[in-house]
Amino acid sequence: MPIQSLKGVFRVLLLVAIFVAGAWSYATGVIEEFIFYLPDIQFLTMEHLWLTAISGSLAILVAIPLGILLSRPSMARWAESGMQVLNIGTTIPTLAVLALSMSLLGIGVVPAVFALFVATLLPITRNTYTGLKGVSPALKEAASGIGMSPAQRLIRVELPNALYVIFAGIRTALAINVGTVPLAFLIGAGGLGELIFTGIDLYNPLMMLAGAIPTAMLAIMVDALIASIAFLVVPRGVNPARRAAHA
Amino acid sequence: MIRLDNLTKVFDTPKGAVVAADHINMEVPTGEICILLGPSGCGKTTTLKMINRIVRPTSGKVFIDDEDTSSLDTQTLRRNIGYVIQQIGLFPNMTIEENITIVPKLLGWDKAKYKERARELMRMIALEPDAFLKRYPSELSGGQQQRIGVARALAADPPVMLMDEPFGAIDPINRAVIQDEFLKMQQELKKTIMFVSHDIDEAIKMGDRIAIFRDGHLVQYATPDTLLAAPKDSFVESFLGEDRALKRLNLINVREVVSTNFETVSPRDSLESALQTLDKCGYQHAIVMVNEERQPVGIIPRAVAQVSKGSCHDYAQKVPAVVNVNDDLRKAVSLMLAHDITWLPCVDDEGRLCGHITQRAMTHHLGARFRTQQATAELADPMAEE
Numbered sequence: 001m002p003i004q005s006l007k008g009v010f011r012v013l014l015l016v017a018i019f020v021a022g023a024w025s026y027a028t029g030v031i032e033e034f035i036f037y038l039p040d041i042q043f044l045t046m047e048h049l050w051l052t053a054i055s056g057s058l059a060i061l062v063a064i065p066l067g068i069l070l071s072r073p074s075m076a077r078w079a080e081s082g083m084q085v086l087n088i089g090t091t092i093p094t095l096a097v098l099a100l101s102m103s104l105l106g107i108g109v110v111p112a113v114f115a116l117f118v119a120t121l122l123p124i125t126r127n128t129y130t131g132l133k134g135v136s137p138a139l140k141e142a143a144s145g146i147g148m149s150p151a152q153r154l155i156r157v158e159l160p161n162a163l164y165v166i167f168a169g170i171r172t173a174l175a176i177n178v179g180t181v182p183l184a185f186l187i188g189a190g191g192l193g194e195l196i197f198t199g200i201d202l203y204n205p206l207m208m209l210a211g212a213i214p215t216a217m218l219a220i221m222v223d224a225l226i227a228s229i230a231f232l233v234v235p236r237g238v239n240p241a242r243r244a245a246h247a
Numbered sequence: 248m249i250r251l252d253n254l255t256k257v258f259d260t261p262k263g264a265v266v267a268a269d270h271i272n273m274e275v276p277t278g279e280i281c282i283l284l285g286p287s288g289c290g291k292t293t294t295l296k297m298i299n300r301i302v303r304p305t306s307g308k309v310f311i312d313d314e315d316t317s318s319l320d321t322q323t324l325r326r327n328i329g330y331v332i333q334q335i336g337l338f339p340n341m342t343i344e345e346n347i348t349i350v351p352k353l354l355g356w357d358k359a360k361y362k363e364r365a366r367e368l369m370r371m372i373a374l375e376p377d378a379f380l381k382r383y384p385s386e387l388s389g390g391q392q393q394r395i396g397v398a399r400a401l402a403a404d405p406p407v408m409l410m411d412e413p414f415g416a417i418d419p420i421n422r423a424v425i426q427d428e429f430l431k432m433q434q435e436l437k438k439t440i441m442f443v444s445h446d447i448d449e450a451i452k453m454g455d456r457i458a459i460f461r462d463g464h465l466v467q468y469a470t471p472d473t474l475l476a477a478p479k480d481s482f483v484e485s486f487l488g489e490d491r492a493l494k495r496l497n498l499i500n501v502r503e504v505v506s507t508n509f510e511t512v513s514p515r516d517s518l519e520s521a522l523q524t525l526d527k528c529g530y531q532h533a534i535v536m537v538n539e540e541r542q543p544v545g546i547i548p549r550a551v552a553q554v555s556k557g558s559c560h561d562y563a564q565k566v567p568a569v570v571n572v573n574d575d576l577r578k579a580v581s582l583m584l585a586h587d588i589t590w591l592p593c594v595d596d597e598g599r600l601c602g603h604i605t606q607r608a609m610t611h612h613l614g615a616r617f618r619t620q621q622a623t624a625e626l627a628d629p630m631a632e633e
């Protein structure tokens with residue numbers, strides 16, 4: 001009961017805070033200025049999303065087959081060292097990846113997409129690999145033992161059972177991706193980074209927020225989108241989210 | 248029929264070669280259950296898995312119905328062998344229906360046929376199709392999951408089944424239930440089954456034949472009764488346990504020992520004539536009284552008949568216990584011990600008296616079986632040595 005009423009109090013306080021903030025921003029003219037940036041925000045958000053979409057889907061298309069390949073028994077000899085390389089790759093700061101990419105490919109959209117692709121690739125490959133490796137040996141033996149070919153076993157048993165972990169990898173990767181896109185502005189690829197960094201340079205907090213707030217909202221939306229795709233696509237029997245809902 | 252011909256597996260391990268199965272020769276006749284039994288690490292699982300090629304034999308051959316299986320491709324071979332593992336291995340991403348129809352689907356059955364098959368299988372394993380087919384494995388109890396595991400293996404009606412400690416992960420009470428259900432199913436299905444177990448009691452209960460393994464060798468291959476009556480060496484003897492004579496009680500039906508040459512009295516008879524019958528037949532303790540349907544309704548103890556006068560009906564005492572002729576001797580002995588008696592009336596399924604069984608008859612029967620088996624074992628042995 002006390003927790004319930006506490007929650008109620010919080011909700012009221014939150015509403016009051018939003019109202020006060022709204023009133024304050026109206027009184028100080030913040031809203032008008034925000035509206036001034038609206039066309040920029042719209043344009044740059046589309047650019048931002050486009051960078052995420054291209055680099056993200058390229059990464060998914062490459063990372064999942066790569067993870068599958070590394071998890072095959074015939075690759076066992078190289079898989080661990082391959083994963084080590086990927087793990088080291090993950091520890092390189094994304095800004096450094098951008099810088100490296102620029103020194104290789106120059107400036108513009110192509111090096112930006114490439115750097116984003118690299119940063120996104122690693123978590124998805126890693127989760128695909130560990131997800132598939134984590135499928136219980138008993139399941140794999142049962143699948144082979146009843147006469148599935150290696151490909152049938154992969155598609156009908158291994159991938160469905162690893163799917164939840166793979167989606168977790170995609171979520172992490174795209175969160176990194178959306179959050180890294182603003183940096184792409186630094187090598188001339190556009191996106192909401194334009195407002196953020198220019199705002200910082202001009203010491204214009206409002207301009208900076210006009211870039212930062214949509215970036216944060218994009219991150220939340222992309223995350224929610226992937227989560228709902230996972231909810232629908234991962235079979236109910238191996239989907240913790242849906243099992244909880246079912247119970 | 249499954250025949251293993253010099254089947255051998257050598258594992259190369261960092262610590263050197265491990266001979267997990269050493270020239271195994273054996274044959275399981277069609278429709279029988281053969282139990283591979285032995286201590287952990289003796290090569291039971293390896294031998295079993297060489298049959299469906301989960302483990303590749305180092306040398307030797309496997310024949311199924313006289314066909315050399317090395318001529319078959321692996322998938323075809325496996326789709327025609329039912330496979331049940333201890334960890335059950337149901338696919339958690341699939342519903343029960345998808346799990347048990349997977350092999351028919353792989354074999355290309357049409358949808359209506361495999362859907363109907365799923366319902367038929369569920370009825371066979373005593374689970375309500377409508378309640379279970381759409382559920383997921385994680386929503387079932389361990390015992391139910393293992394039943395589904397058996398159903399999945401049976402789905403495409405393979406002539407041969409391989410089962411690796413299939414009921415090992417289930418609690419003892421449920422295990423006994425599933426074992427009984429499985430035996431009942433097997434009476435109709437008549438599959439040729441290889442079944443790994445490390446539990447001697449399970450082996451005696453389930454097996455038509457038992458193969459005892461030790462360190463990769465097949466030590467003795469015989470029917471449960473032969474094995475218990477005439478273990479080949481001290482290893483088999485100690486593995487079977489010191490109470491092996493008692494275990495044989497499970498294997499023999501009351502029907503085999505019952506004596507049907509048996510006099511009774513009816514409620515209308517006088518105690519005097521009851522005493523005469525007792526004397527005539529030499530019954531030391533009592534005589535059974537039956538009604539018109541030949542159901543035992545009481546007993547007249549000798550002591551009562553000697554001292555009282557009147558009709559049997561008035562002096563009859565309660566029948567202490569009866570045993571069904573289809574029960575095993577273990578049940579009969581248990582009843583005798585519980586009621587402190589040395590004989591029991593035996594009844595058929597309708598409860599009609601059909602004879603009696605005495606402790607003396609049981610010990611004599613067991614002893615006779617032991618003696619004949621020893622004789623045949625001695626006869627067979629010198630030939631095996633050659």
Ligand SMILES: Nc1ncnc2c1ncn2[C@@H]1O[C@H](COP(=O)(O)OP(=O)(O)O)[C@@H](O)[C@H]1O
Binds near residue numbers: 258260286291294
């Ligand atoms: N894949 C393997 N690699 C190496 N040794 C193995 C392998 N599988 C089994 N063995 C060895 O072979 C022997 C027999 O094992 P197994 O057939 O599993 O025994 P059981 O089923 O009777 O317990 C054991 O010594 C075991 O360590």
Ligand SMILES: [Mg+2]
Binds near residue numbers: 291293
């Ligand atoms: Mg084993």
